[in-house]
Amino acid sequence: MARTPLREPVAPEIGHTAYRRLREGIASGQFHPNERLVEASVATRLGVGRTAVRAALVRLDQEGLVTLEPNRGARVRLISDREALEIEEVRATLEAMLARRAASRATATDLRDLRLVVVEMRQRVAKNDAIGYSDLNARFHHRIWAAADHAIASRLVGSLKSQSIRLQYQTILRPGRTERSLREHEAIFEALKAHDPELAEESMRAHLAEVQETLKWAIDGLRHAPTWLPG
Amino acid sequence: MARTPLREPVAPEIGHTAYRRLREGIASGQFHPNERLVEASVATRLGVGRTAVRAALVRLDQEGLVTLEPNRGARVRLISDREALEIEEVRATLEAMLARRAASRATATDLRDLRLVVVEMRQRVAKNDAIGYSDLNARFHHRIWAAADHAIASRLVGSLKSQSIRLQYQTILRPGRTERSLREHEAIFEALKAHDPELAEESMRAHLAEVQETLKWAIDGLRHAPTWLPG
DNA sequence: CACGGACAGATTGTCGACATTATTGAGGAT
DNA sequence: ATCCTCAATAATGTCGACAATCTGTCCGTG
Incomplete structure (x- = not known):
C-alpha cells in the first residue's frame, strides 16, 4: 500500500x-x-x-x-502554562501511539535515516550545539510519524507542536538536558530497530514525560523572569 | 480551581x-x-x-x-475508510486518556448526571430507540470530557467526532450493538464511580475497540450497498 | 480519426467602499 | 470627585465589482 x-x-x-x-x-x-x-x-x-x-x-x-x-x-493567543502542559500531555499520548505503530511498520530506509539522525545528534551534543540538536530532534520525531503512516495523528501532533512554540527555546536551555535527551532518543531508536511496539511506546512515553518535566521547569523559570509583558 | x-x-x-x-x-x-x-x-x-x-x-x-x-x-471532503478508522483510533487513544483523568476528578455532580444518562440509556434500549440512544451516547461521552477538565483534548476529540459523522448513523444499525454498548457504558460508569483511573481507561479503551469493530462492519456494509454515488 | 490550440463560460481571488459595532474621551449632572 | 451620557473615532463585518484562473467545447490540422 x-x-x-x-x-x-x-x-x-x-x-x-x-x-x-x-x-x-x-x-x-x-x-x-x-x-x-x-x-x-x-x-x-x-x-x-x-x-x-x-x-x-x-x-x-x-x-x-x-x-x-x-x-x-x-x-x-497567549498559551497559558496550563494549556502548554495539556498540549504536551496530548502530544505524549499521540506520539506514544505513533511510536508503537512505527515499531511495526518501520522500513529499512526509515531505520537508516533515524540512525543517521541519532549519529548526528551525538556530534551536536559533543559540540554543545543545542540549536542544531533541536532541529535534529524535530527531524527524529518527524521521521517516526512518517514511519507510523498515520495521517490523522501526524497532522494533529504537528498542529499541537506549532502551538507551543513559545516555550520551545526555553526547554533546550536546561543544563544537562540534551545529554539525557540523547539517551532517550537512542532508546527509542533501539526499540524501533527491534520492531518492539511495546518497548517503543514505553520509551517514547518516558521520553515525553521527561520533556514534560523540563517544560514545567521552563515555566517556573519564565514565571520569575518573563521575556515579555502584557500590554 | x-x-x-x-x-x-x-x-x-x-x-x-x-x-x-x-x-x-x-x-x-x-x-x-x-x-x-x-x-x-x-x-x-x-x-x-x-x-x-x-x-x-x-x-x-x-x-x-x-x-x-x-x-x-x-x-x-470524502473521508476515506482508512481515514475513518484512523480517526476512530485517535479518538480511542484520547478518550482513554480523558477517562483516566475523569476517574480522578469526577465530582458528585458529574457522577449523578452520568448515572442519569445510563438509566435513560437502559430505557431507550428497552424501547429499541436507537436514535435516542445515540443522543444519550453523545451526552455520556461529553459529560466525561467535562469531568476530565482537559480543554485541549476535548476540543480535538470533538473535532474528530464531527469528521466521521458520515458513518455515525450506520454503526448504530448493527443488530445487538446497543445492548452491548449499554453494558460497556455501564462498566465505564462503574469505574468512574469507583475513582479507578486504570479501570476507567481500560473500559473506555475496550468500549472504543468495539466501536472500531462496528465501524469496520459498517464500512464493509456500505462497500456493497453505497447510499450515494460520486458525481 | 486523433490530437492540440483557442475561445467562451463559469468560478475563484482580490480589492475598495460602506454599514455596523465597540471603544474612548469629554462634558455635565449629582 | 464620581458616575453617567453621548458623541467621535477606530476597527470590524458585509457587499458588490473586477481581474485572474480554470474547465469544457469547438474547430482546424496532421
Whole structure:
C-alpha cells in the first residue's frame, strides 16, 4: 500500500502567503502574545490585502494560534502554562501511539535515516550545539510519524507542536538536558530497530514525560523572569 | 480551581451562521461527499453573502470537513475508510486518556448526571430507540470530557467526532450493538464511580475497540450497498 | 480519426467602499 | 470627585465589482 504523504504534494491553499507569514511572525515572536492584530495594519505590514489577512486569521484561530472575537478583532493567543502542559500531555499520548505503530511498520530506509539522525545528534551534543540538536530532534520525531503512516495523528501532533512554540527555546536551555535527551532518543531508536511496539511506546512515553518535566521547569523559570509583558 | 468550560460562554465567532449551517448541512447529508461547493450557490442557498461562505469554507477546510484547492474551489471532503478508522483510533487513544483523568476528578455532580444518562440509556434500549440512544451516547461521552477538565483534548476529540459523522448513523444499525454498548457504558460508569483511573481507561479503551469493530462492519456494509454515488 | 490550440463560460481571488459595532474621551449632572 | 451620557473615532463585518484562473467545447490540422 502506498504510504500517505504527511503533506499533500500540491496544496498551496488560499490566502497562503498571508497565512504563512503571519504564522511565521507569531512563531518567531515578531508578534507578541496578546498583541492585537489589526487587519489593516497587518495587511500593509505584510503587503497583502485585508481579505487575505482575514482568511489567515480565521485559519489561525481554528488552529489555536490566535483568538478571534466577533467585532473585537484578533489577538495573538497567549498559551497559558496550563494549556502548554495539556498540549504536551496530548502530544505524549499521540506520539506514544505513533511510536508503537512505527515499531511495526518501520522500513529499512526509515531505520537508516533515524540512525543517521541519532549519529548526528551525538556530534551536536559533543559540540554543545543545542540549536542544531533541536532541529535534529524535530527531524527524529518527524521521521517516526512518517514511519507510523498515520495521517490523522501526524497532522494533529504537528498542529499541537506549532502551538507551543513559545516555550520551545526555553526547554533546550536546561543544563544537562540534551545529554539525557540523547539517551532517550537512542532508546527509542533501539526499540524501533527491534520492531518492539511495546518497548517503543514505553520509551517514547518516558521520553515525553521527561520533556514534560523540563517544560514545567521552563515555566517556573519564565514565571520569575518573563521575556515579555502584557500590554 | 475553576473548571474550564468546554465551549467559551461568549464566542459566536465570525461567519458563524454560514459556518454552522454549512456544517449542519454536511453532517446531515444535504451536501453529499465530493459535491462541489460553489460559493455563490451556497451563499444564495443559505441566504448569506459570499464572504461569509468563504470564511466558513476556510474554517471547515482547517477542520477537515471540506477540501479547499486554490482556484478550484471547495468540495465536501470524502473521508476515506482508512481515514475513518484512523480517526476512530485517535479518538480511542484520547478518550482513554480523558477517562483516566475523569476517574480522578469526577465530582458528585458529574457522577449523578452520568448515572442519569445510563438509566435513560437502559430505557431507550428497552424501547429499541436507537436514535435516542445515540443522543444519550453523545451526552455520556461529553459529560466525561467535562469531568476530565482537559480543554485541549476535548476540543480535538470533538473535532474528530464531527469528521466521521458520515458513518455515525450506520454503526448504530448493527443488530445487538446497543445492548452491548449499554453494558460497556455501564462498566465505564462503574469505574468512574469507583475513582479507578486504570479501570476507567481500560473500559473506555475496550468500549472504543468495539466501536472500531462496528465501524469496520459498517464500512464493509456500505462497500456493497453505497447510499450515494460520486458525481 | 486523433490530437492540440483557442475561445467562451463559469468560478475563484482580490480589492475598495460602506454599514455596523465597540471603544474612548469629554462634558455635565449629582 | 464620581458616575453617567453621548458623541467621535477606530476597527470590524458585509457587499458588490473586477481581474485572474480554470474547465469544457469547438474547430482546424496532421
